[in-house]
Amino acid sequence: MSADPGGLTFLDRPNSYIGRSVPRPNARRLLEGRGVYVDDVAVARLGHVAFLRSPHAHARIVALDTADAKAMPGVIAVVTGPELAAVCTPWVGVLGHFKGLRSAPQHALALDRVTWVGEPFCAVVAHGRAEAEDALAAITVEFDPLPAVVDMETALDPATPAIHAELGDNLAFERVLNVGDVDAAFRDAALVVEETFQFGRHTGVCLEPRAILADWAAADGMLTVHHSFQAPHMMQDILCKHLALPEGAVRVICKDVGGSFGIKVHIYPDEMATCALALMLKRPVKFVADRLESFQSDIHARDHRVTARMAFSAEGDILALDMDDLTGIGPYSVYPRTSAVEANQVVNLTGGPYRHQHYRARARVVLQNKAPTCQYRAVGHPIATMVAEGLVDLGAARLGLDPLAVRERNVIPDDAYPCAGVSGIKLEKLSHQAALAKLKAMMDYDGLRAEQADLRRRGIHRGIGLAAFIEITNPSAAFYGVGGARISSQDGCTIRLDPQGGVVASVSVTEQGQGTEGIIAQIVATATGVPMDKVRVISGDTQATPYGGGTWASRGAGIGGEAAWQAGKALRGNVLVVAGAILQADPESLDVRDGAVVDAGTGTERMPLAELGRIVYFRPDTLPPGVQPEFVATRHYVPKDYPFAFTNGVQASYVEVDTETGFVRLLKHWCVEDCGTVLNPLLVDEQIRGGIVQGIGGALFEHCLYDGEGQLLNGSMADYLVPMAGEMPDIAVAHVVSATASSEIGAKGAGEAGTAGAPAAVVNAINDALAPLNARVARQPVTPEVVLEALGLI
Amino acid sequence: MASENPDRAHAVAFTLNGEAVRAHVPARMHLGDLLRQSFGLTGVHLGCEHGVCGACTILVDGRAVRSCLMLGVQADGATVETVEGLTESGRIRDLQDAFHARNALQCGYCTPGMLVTAAELLDDADAATSREAIRAAIAGNYCRCTGYHAIVDAIASTAEARGQGRRDAGRDAGLEAAE
Numbered sequence: 001m002s003a004d005p006g007g008l009t010f011l012d013r014p015n016s017y018i019g020r021s022v023p024r025p026n027a028r029r030l031l032e033g034r035g036v037y038v039d040d041v042a043v044a045r046l047g048h049v050a051f052l053r054s055p056h057a058h059a060r061i062v063a064l065d066t067a068d069a070k071a072m073p074g075v076i077a078v079v080t081g082p083e084l085a086a087v088c089t090p091w092v093g094v095l096g097h098f099k100g101l102r103s104a105p106q107h108a109l110a111l112d113r114v115t116w117v118g119e120p121f122c123a124v125v126a127h128g129r130a131e132a133e134d135a136l137a138a139i140t141v142e143f144d145p146l147p148a149v150v151d152m153e154t155a156l157d158p159a160t161p162a163i164h165a166e167l168g169d170n171l172a173f174e175r176v177l178n179v180g181d182v183d184a185a186f187r188d189a190a191l192v193v194e195e196t197f198q199f200g201r202h203t204g205v206c207l208e209p210r211a212i213l214a215d216w217a218a219a220d221g222m223l224t225v226h227h228s229f230q231a232p233h234m235m236q237d238i239l240c241k242h243l244a245l246p247e248g249a250v251r252v253i254c255k256d257v258g259g260s261f262g263i264k265v266h267i268y269p270d271e272m273a274t275c276a277l278a279l280m281l282k283r284p285v286k287f288v289a290d291r292l293e294s295f296q297s298d299i300h301a302r303d304h305r306v307t308a309r310m311a312f313s314a315e316g317d318i319l320a321l322d323m324d325d326l327t328g329i330g331p332y333s334v335y336p337r338t339s340a341v342e343a344n345q346v347v348n349l350t351g352g353p354y355r356h357q358h359y360r361a362r363a364r365v366v367l368q369n370k371a372p373t374c375q376y377r378a379v380g381h382p383i384a385t386m387v388a389e390g391l392v393d394l395g396a397a398r399l400g401l402d403p404l405a406v407r408e409r410n411v412i413p414d415d416a417y418p419c420a421g422v423s424g425i426k427l428e429k430l431s432h433q434a435a436l437a438k439l440k441a442m443m444d445y446d447g448l449r450a451e452q453a454d455l456r457r458r459g460i461h462r463g464i465g466l467a468a469f470i471e472i473t474n475p476s477a478a479f480y481g482v483g484g485a486r487i488s489s490q491d492g493c494t495i496r497l498d499p500q501g502g503v504v505a506s507v508s509v510t511e512q513g514q515g516t517e518g519i520i521a522q523i524v525a526t527a528t529g530v531p532m533d534k535v536r537v538i539s540g541d542t543q544a545t546p547y548g549g550g551t552w553a554s555r556g557a558g559i560g561g562e563a564a565w566q567a568g569k570a571l572r573g574n575v576l577v578v579a580g581a582i583l584q585a586d587p588e589s590l591d592v593r594d595g596a597v598v599d600a601g602t603g604t605e606r607m608p609l610a611e612l613g614r615i616v617y618f619r620p621d622t623l624p625p626g627v628q629p630e631f632v633a634t635r636h637y638v639p640k641d642y643p644f645a646f647t648n649g650v651q652a653s654y655v656e657v658d659t660e661t662g663f664v665r666l667l668k669h670w671c672v673e674d675c676g677t678v679l680n681p682l683l684v685d686e687q688i689r690g691g692i693v694q695g696i697g698g699a700l701f702e703h704c705l706y707d708g709e710g711q712l713l714n715g716s717m718a719d720y721l722v723p724m725a726g727e728m729p730d731i732a733v734a735h736v737v738s739a740t741a742s743s744e745i746g747a748k749g750a751g752e753a754g755t756a757g758a759p760a761a762v763v764n765a766i767n768d769a770l771a772p773l774n775a776r777v778a779r780q781p782v783t784p785e786v787v788l789e790a791l792g793l794i
Numbered sequence: 795m796a797s798e799n800p801d802r803a804h805a806v807a808f809t810l811n812g813e814a815v816r817a818h819v820p821a822r823m824h825l826g827d828l829l830r831q832s833f834g835l836t837g838v839h840l841g842c843e844h845g846v847c848g849a850c851t852i853l854v855d856g857r858a859v860r861s862c863l864m865l866g867v868q869a870d871g872a873t874v875e876t877v878e879g880l881t882e883s884g885r886i887r888d889l890q891d892a893f894h895a896r897n898a899l900q901c902g903y904c905t906p907g908m909l910v911t912a913a914e915l916l917d918d919a920d921a922a923t924s925r926e927a928i929r930a931a932i933a934g935n936y937c938r939c940t941g942y943h944a945i946v947d948a949i950a951s952t953a954e955a956r957g958q959g960r961r962d963a964g965r966d967a968g969l970e971a972a973e
Contacts, residue, residue, distance in 0.1 A: 033836070693940075
């Protein structure tokens with residue numbers, strides 16, 4: 001379904017592309033196998049690096065003998081941690097506004113101690129990857145295994161050793177929030193429900209593995225880095241800092257990126273090591289993670305245990321929420337975003353759709369000897385949504401109320417904005433009531449309940465699950481900048497009019513497949529009046545684009561898009577001033593439409609842009625005196641009036657549970673969400689659908705399994721399940737449009753709403769199906785084993 | 795140390811995207827690496843290199859094959875087609891158009907393998923083209939971005955259009971025969 005075009009009237013220029021389902025201009029290249037991902041970049045004298053990674057969760061490196069490896073055919077260099085440390089300085093992943101957050105210095109290659117299975121501590125560079133791996137096998141290492149901190153539940157016990165002795169214990173961060181009078185609200189409640197929710201670790205599984213190619217050209221002092229990454233300017237800044245290079249000496253290029261989802265926005269030791277090796281060896285060096293390395297070293301996410309209570313009145317009003325979140329983040333807080341953000345978001349977001357005023361939350365972030373966790377798509381949102389929505393369903397069931405009706409009763413009303421959420425977050429404009437109403441009609445809620453009841457009588461156990469949620473998008477500098485992280489929250493766009501009348505737009509937001517280049521082309525075409533097929537968009541190159549944050553936290557359209565809109569308007573204004581001078585007309589009386597300067601009132605063509613381009617660039621001598629054409633315009637944008645543009649939505653899942661095998665069959669999924677102005681329904685709907693399926697992955701399949709010694713048990717795609725086409729349902733998507741007034745285009749983010757709400761909708765549906773059998777699940781992923789345990793069958 | 799040099803190359807000759815080609819291939823090199831590294835066919839994408847993700851799918855003697863599960867030396871004498879060849883021959887132009895119109899791709903990394911798998915399905919005129927059948931046919935190709943819905947839509951619309959084309963062709967042939 002497409003957006004309501006009524007919300008776009010202020011943008012409804014004669015040749016507006018905004019709000020239309022225009023196919024992405026850059027997709028044709030990808031469809032023909034002509035994408036350029038990092039591993040496709042051809043460079044002469046290339047060295048391939050492979051890393052020796054720890055087989056232990058925690059161990060001291062007693063001896064490391066690389067002599068045999070150095071003598072192997074094809075080997076260019078073998079480099080240890082201390083050797084690399086002479087080139088690349090260590091980092092510490094903390095933020096100033098997360099008071100008390102602690103971590104330890106982390107090196108590109110571990111020096112004398114390894115802290116998780118997969119941590120790199122030695123590198124081989126060879127003429128081919130296979131030769132590098134051959135040489136890895138010739139390195140001998142003597143380890144002294146150390147006690148591993150594996151279980152986050154016991155990580156804080158006094159008997160558990162501290163991973164980093166200098167920190168004293170394994171508590172990296174703690175936050176406590178106490179709003180209203182929670183104890184009184186629980187004391188006076190008609191009903192209190194409680195549940196402990198467990199969330200398994202999972203990871204991004206980008207189909208293109210992490211990849212980086214660093215090329216140091218000593219002659220001109222330039223490090224060119226091709227990187228499968230989301231934030232090129234951030235990487236440039238960090239390389240400069242840790243390799244002691246001036247800003248102008250580093251160019252980061254992120255061309256095609258084969259999936260990212262937040263996985264490719266962090267600083268990874270092996271990628272920093274690759275760049276340092278290029279400097280050391282004065283030649284290009286490439287690292288492409290193989291799939292085992294991806295599972296061992298890509299950031300993981302979601303390792304949480306949350307115990308929470310919700311208080312209700314007899315009528316179904318939510319009175320209070322009290323929760324305790326414990327999360328394990330691996331041995332280091334990941335640089336530079338930190339691994340405390342997910343728990344912090346859980347505190348900020350849990351129960352966010354609802355108008356209750358009593359809320360207590362504690363989050364503790366603990367270190368452990370497993371792969372580091374950090375921001376992955378919809379950071380904290382699936383946890384926050386599951387906790388609140390699971391408790392809402394429990395409360396509704398105990399009170400004998402319809403779960404949809406309880407949500408309708410408790411959401412913040414659509415006419416209450418602007419207001420603050422219970423955790424203190426500022427909410428500009430949300431649409432829970434409208435979204436619930438739309439969902440109810442779209443899924444034929446009452447009809448579905450009747451079908452469910454009918455099938456139940458025949459022994460078929462189907463369930464309907466609902467999940468209302470809010471999503472953080474368009475983050476301002478309040479997210480990272482205030483904490484001292486050099487992560488840009490502003491983005492920019494530069495647009496140039498060329499002699500033929502086409503434009504080139506370069507943007508600092510980046511493309512990983514979500515359609516950034518497509519929506520920028522739509523916005524630029526609309527703003528400048530140039531046909532979309534004459535707009536070329538450049539992204540992902542620190543040397544060719546304005547400075548900016550890149551793509552993360554659902555900010556590409558809302559922040560990068562507004563910068564493009566403003567730049568496009570500025571360029572059109574410049575064009576009209578010059579055209580007015582040539583045509584002896586008031587610029588106010590002119591417009592640019594479909595590639596020509598026209599009379600604004602009648603639409604009559606006065607001059608094609610190609611003619612204007614010819615005069616300005618090749619015959620400036622014919623211009624009237626005093627006219628200085630500036631056919632390049634740059635604008636930057638960052639939200640200032642609200643720290644974030646919150647969005648909202650509601651999802652529903654319809655599932656069937658086989659009570660003999662424990663298998664869950666997904667029958668249908670619905671999502672209504674409000675991301676403000678919908679720039680391109682085709683792209684937004686597929687973002688939502690893709691996000692939902694990633695959320696379903698976490699709910700039902702995906703789990704990074706470790707044993708008691710901290711060994712990763714499922715480091716291959718054959719062992720780690722992700723959703724496949726055969727198991728996924730069709731997904732219906734609809735929108736409510738509450739444009740943000742913070743920007744002219746009014747777009748909020750849409751990239752994470754699907755992932756935020758899907759797990760809760762699916763798990764609630766499973767529990768709805770199991771309700772007649774007095775069984776419940778609260779541990780994700782909900783594997784058949786978990787269902788059968790809940791049913792008491794195993 | 796193994797006694798034999800693992801990089802010792804073996805001569806192979808095969809047909810690649812319609813052209814006769816020759817190469818010297820180390821015995822341990824899989825076909826995906828051979829196509830990428832020796833022939834620059836970077837549309838062959840490597841996602842897992844253990845046969846699970848489907849990104850490296852190509853056609854060998856007309857059948858969809860995981861190029862990471864086949865050694866380069868095994869290509870000797872075979873007919874190999876990659877997404878580049880399928881594109882240049884125009885054989886999947888309608889399918890690519892449908893993917894484009896429907897936005898049935900995001901990052902594009904799974905896309906060549908997905909197209910090859912779909913091409914094989916669509917080549918079978920008798921193949922069932924229900925959404926369930928399409929979902930089953932592409933169930934060996936991971937897509938991490940789209941959620942599959944749009945891909946199923948694009949393949950279904952291509953199947954429908956090709957089916958209509960075949961019906962039209964059959965009707966036209968029938969009319970001619972009657973005259």
